[in-house]
Amino acid sequence: MSNTGTKIFYVEDEPFLGKIVKESLESRYFEVKMVTDGRFALKEFMQFKPDICVLDVMLPNKDGYTIGNEIRQQNSAMPIIFLTAKTQTEDVLKGFQSGGNDYIRKPFSMEELIVRINNLLSLANKKTISQGMSVQLGEYEFFPQKYELIFQENIKKLSYREAELLKIFTENRNFTISRKEVLMKIWGDDSFFNSRNLDVYITKLREYLKNDPSIKLTTLKGVGYHFSVGID
Known part of the structure; x- marks a missing residue:
């Protein structure tokens, strides 16, 4: 775990x-x-x-x-x-x-x-998140309503789907969430095309969050994802 x-x-x-x-x-x-x-x-x-x-x-x-x-x-x-x-x-x-x-x-x-x-x-x-407040993710601060991810003084503007994906992982922090559930929440269906798109967005999020090694976005093959923030 x-x-x-x-x-x-x-x-x-x-x-x-x-x-x-x-x-x-x-x-x-x-x-x-x-x-x-x-x-x-x-x-x-x-x-x-x-x-x-x-x-x-x-x-x-x-x-x-x-x-x-x-x-x-x-x-x-x-x-x-x-x-x-x-x-x-x-x-x-x-x-x-x-x-x-x-x-x-x-x-x-x-x-x-x-x-x-x-x-x-x-x-x-x-x-x-529902109140529009910021969420602390390790050394990052995430503003879901503004589509912003801040690390130190650097502000990363997220696309709508990038922000929605990070929001889903934040809401389910420390829990396993299935790949299908993520696809249905963001795209409304789990087609092959959308599944490939999800892989691209996962890669992007990992890149955005790489400055804090304690943030883990783990792919569980055949199951889904596990997102956690903690010690390295």
């Missing part, structure tokens, strides 16, 4: 569980900042500037719900997942009222956590 390089802010006071989760996420190339005491969470969050937060609810000095509210005040779009051993419906509702986007009950599997993290990140990417 390609590297993601996604920054995860993880607040957990159980040292054994925290160590397992942190190491498991790092083994999949996530960058993880772990905090064990609720009173330090907001300060560490501001310094770390994560892509997503995973917050335990029961914490010393300040609980996860309070931290979630504080984070939401600083960044209204930040994806937040709450972890809790509680099972009452009112606790789940409180989590969502505190700014949570998702809620996982303990004990949980790492695969479930990773799927939920990737799902929230994908939704966040799509929301950002």
Whole structure:
């Protein structure tokens, strides 16, 4: 699997569980900042500037719900997942009222956590693009609505189809997308002619993004593509 390089802010006071989760996420190339005491969470969050937060609810000095509210005040779009051993419906509702986007009950599997993290990140990417905002892709900044890809001071004007293709990959970052789905979204059919055109556009995008080797646009033969941004 390609590297993601996604920054995860993880607040957990159980040292054994925290160590397992942190190491498991790092083994999949996530960058993880772990905090064990609720009173330090907001300060560490501001310094770390994560892509997503995973917050335990029961914490010393300040609980996860309070931290979630504080984070939401600083960044209204930040994806937040709450972890809790509680099972009452009112606790789940409180989590969502505190700014949570998702809620996982303990004990949980790492695969479930990773799927939920990737799902929230994908939704966040799509929301950002639909609002016409810029998207950070490693050292590049992509403006989907303006058809612009910026690297340092250099602005690359994209064609409509180039921008649409990069938009599709950005929305599906860290997920595999089939070749047919890409063809149908951009051309409306998967004819041989359009398939050859797609190959040309893929080559162009790789050329445009070559200045940041951590950006991977991988062709999965017989399947489709996997786009990721992370460590080299």
